[in-house]
Amino acid sequence: MVGKYKVITLCGSTRFKDEFIAVQKKLSLEGNIVVSVGLFGHSGDEEVSRPGVKEMLDDMHLRKIDMADEVFVINVGGYIGNSTRREIEYAVSQGKKVNYLENK
Numbered sequence: 274m275v276g277k278y279k280v281i282t283l284c285g286s287t288r289f290k291d292e293f294i295a296v297q298k299k300l301s302l303e304g305n306i307v308v309s310v311g312l313f314g315h316s317g318d319e320e321v322s323r324p325g326v327k328e329m330l331d332d333m334h335l336r337k338i339d340m341a342d343e344v345f346v347i348n349v350g351g352y353i354g355n356s357t358r359r360e361i362e363y364a365v366s367q368g369k370k371v372n373y374l375e376n377k
Contacts, residue, residue: 274342278304278306279305280306281300281305281307281343282338283309284344284345284364285346285357287310287314288316289347290316292347292349293310293347308337308341311330335360335363338367339367341364342370344364344370344372345372346361346374349374
């Protein structure tokens with residue numbers, strides 16, 4: 274918690290850009306500090322394909338999980354890819370609560 278606000282890090286495939294934005298808005302309006310992805314590689318942010326950028330962003334996202342009280346997984350249609358699965362496993366190993374957009 275930061276003050277009275279819970280910190281929630283969003284995880285999920287960056288192909289779900291619209292859902293990330295909608296969930297970020299909803300959770301923010303509920304009084305949470307929301308930490309999201311920096312780029313949407315699967316939704317057109319070509320910078321992710323530059324050498325070393327994806328690896329940096331993946332590591333940075335784990336640090337975002339470190340800062341969070343919990344994570345919220347954007348799993349549209351139940352989809353959870355390898356990177357998101359790794360982030361969920363990391364969050365659980367760090368004792369973070371994990372919530373999902375859609376029931377698993």
